[in-house]
Each structure stands twice: as C-alpha cells, then as structure tokens.
Amino acid sequence: MNPRIRKAAPLVGAAAVLGGALLGWALDPHRKVPLHKILSPAEWVRHWRGVDCYDPAQALLEEGSPDVPEVALTFDDGPDPRYGPEVAAILKQKGAAATFFLVGRRVKQFPDVARLLAADGFELANHTYNHQSLPALKPHEIANELRVCDRDIWAATGRHTTLMRPPGVQYNDKVLSVAKALGYVTVSWTVGARDYDADTSSDFVRERVLDRAAPGAIILLHQDTPATVAALPAIIDGLRAQGFRFVTVSQMLDRLHAALPARPAGP
Numbered sequence: 001m002n003p004r005i006r007k008a009a010p011l012v013g014a015a016a017v018l019g020g021a022l023l024g025w026a027l028d029p030h031r032k033v034p035l036h037k038i039l040s041p042a043e044w045v046r047h048w049r050g051v052d053c054y055d056p057a058q059a060l061l062e063e064g065s066p067d068v069p070e071v072a073l074t075f076d077d078g079p080d081p082r083y084g085p086e087v088a089a090i091l092k093q094k095g096a097a098a099t100f101f102l103v104g105r106r107v108k109q110f111p112d113v114a115r116l117l118a119a120d121g122f123e124l125a126n127h128t129y130n131h132q133s134l135p136a137l138k139p140h141e142i143a144n145e146l147r148v149c150d151r152d153i154w155a156a157t158g159r160h161t162t163l164m165r166p167p168g169v170q171y172n173d174k175v176l177s178v179a180k181a182l183g184y185v186t187v188s189w190t191v192g193a194r195d196y197d198a199d200t201s202s203d204f205v206r207e208r209v210l211d212r213a214a215p216g217a218i219i220l221l222h223q224d225t226p227a228t229v230a231a232l233p234a235i236i237d238g239l240r241a242q243g244f245r246f247v248t249v250s251q252m253l254d255r256l257h258a259a260l261p262a263r264p265a266g267p
C-alpha cells in the first residue's frame with residue numbers, strides 16, 4: 001500500500017466513525033442531547049468524568065441513568081386546586097410514581113391540595129416561594145425563597161424537601177451553590193411537554209412526551225394545564241407500552257448512587 005495512504009487510513013477511519021456518530025445523532029428521533037451540548041467542550045469533559053447525569057460538585061441532576069428503562073414524571077407550579085386533585089387521581093389509579101415541585105405561595109393558599117399529594121404518596125419538592133427567576137436574586141434572597149417554600153410545605157404536610165427546581169429552570173453557578181449549601185439537589189429536565197401555553201393541545205403534549213422519552217428521562221409537565229390532565233392517561237399508558245417504569249426523582253438519584261449534599265444543621 002502507498003505509505004501516504006497507510007498513514008492517512010487511521011485518520012480517515014476516525015473521521016468516518018465521528019461522521020457516523022454525528023449522522024446517527026442527527027437521525028435519531030429519540031435523541032435527548034441537544035446540539036449545544038454536543039458542541040460544548042465543557043459537556044464532553046462532564047461526560048468523560050462521568051458526571052453528565054448527576055454532578056456531585058454542583059449537586060445538579062440533569063437526567064437519570066441511561067442504562068435502565070426508568071423515567072420520572074415531574075409536575076411544576078402546583079398545588080393547583082382546579083387540576084391537582086385530578087392529576088393525583090390519574091397517577092394513583094394507574095400506579096405511576098411522580099414528583100411535584102410546589103410553589104410555596106400556592107402551598108400557603110391551597111394547603112389541602114398539598115396535603116392530598118402528600119397523602120397519596122407522591123414526592124414533594126421545592127419550586128421556591130415566589131416563583132421568581134433566581135439568577136437575578138442575591139444569594140440570601142435565593143436562600144430565603146427555598147427556606148420559606150420548605151417551611152410552608154412542612155407546615156402543610158409535615159414533610160421537608162431535598163430537591164429543588166428553579167423557576168423556568170433558570171440557574172447559574174450562584175443558584176447551584178446556594179441550593180447545595182442548603183442541602184438541595186437542583187433538578188433539571190430532559191423532555192419538556194411545552195404545556196405552559198394555554199392553547200397547547202393534549203395531542204401535542206402526548207406526542208411530544210411519547211416521541212422524546214428515553215431511559216433516564218426527566219419529564220417536565222405542569223399540573224395547572226388542562227391539556228396535560230387530558231393527555232396524562234395516554235402518556236402513562238404509552239410510556240408503559242414502550243417499556244418504561246415510573247420512578248420518583250429521589251429513586252432516580254438512588255439508581256445513580258449519587259453523592260447527595262449534606263443537610264445543614266439547623267432549627
């Protein structure tokens with residue numbers, strides 16, 4: 001063989017493998033890694049370090065284990081007096097675990113709905129007191145948003161929270177470090193139903209979730225959207241038909257053997 005061809009062969013092979021991987025990614029309808037992550041060297045480093053699902057340094061959960069067919073249904077912005085009880089009844093009837101990220105202000109307004117979610121055995125988590133964008137706040141204000149929400153969930157249900165999701169899933173290093181110092185894991189998402197618009201149809205919500213679900217998916221839904229309530233039975237049945245089991249976010253962290261942040265001692 002021509003020596004120049006022999007020298008170039010490994011490079012051509014590597015380029016072909018990389019090209020094939022990129023093509024496979026582009027054609028995969030179930031892909032859950034967005035393009036900005038593929039192109040980000042920081043994300044490649046996280047992947048290489050094995051912290052792309054859960055990063056203990058930041059106490060940030062981005063997805064569950066991709067090796068087991070488990071997904072987490074998460075519902076933000078409750079407790080909602082109109083649809084919360086119906087969402088809980090559907091989940092209960094179908095035996096599906098779920099995690100509810102509650103807004104403290106609404107827990108104070110509708111403690112009965114929060115109590116119902118707790119009594120039905122769902123996981124309750126912290127979605128701040130006022131549902132403000134956290135990166136704009138000072139560290140002590142972020143801490144206050146989390147503490148007051150936790151206090152109100154505790155007052156209504158007797159439970160404390162260890163998971164938080166920032167409103168709009170907007171966070172930066174400051175938000176992550178304040179949350180971690182208070183003992184919280186910050187929970188992101190991988191499949192968004194885009195169910196926050198009032199005119200979203202239940203068909204759209206159902207298809208979007210069923211098309212994008214993958215092992216380890218954290219599915220972001222809202223409990224105050226009629227389209228989501230209408231789509232929920234078919235979402236649960238459809239995911240089961242694809243072979244997925246439902247777990248809480250805490251169970252997802254257990255599966256990853258995640259090193260959780262220490263809870264601060266306090267009153």
Ligand SMILES: [Zn+2]
Pocket residue numbers: 076077127131167168
């Ligand atoms: Zn929210």
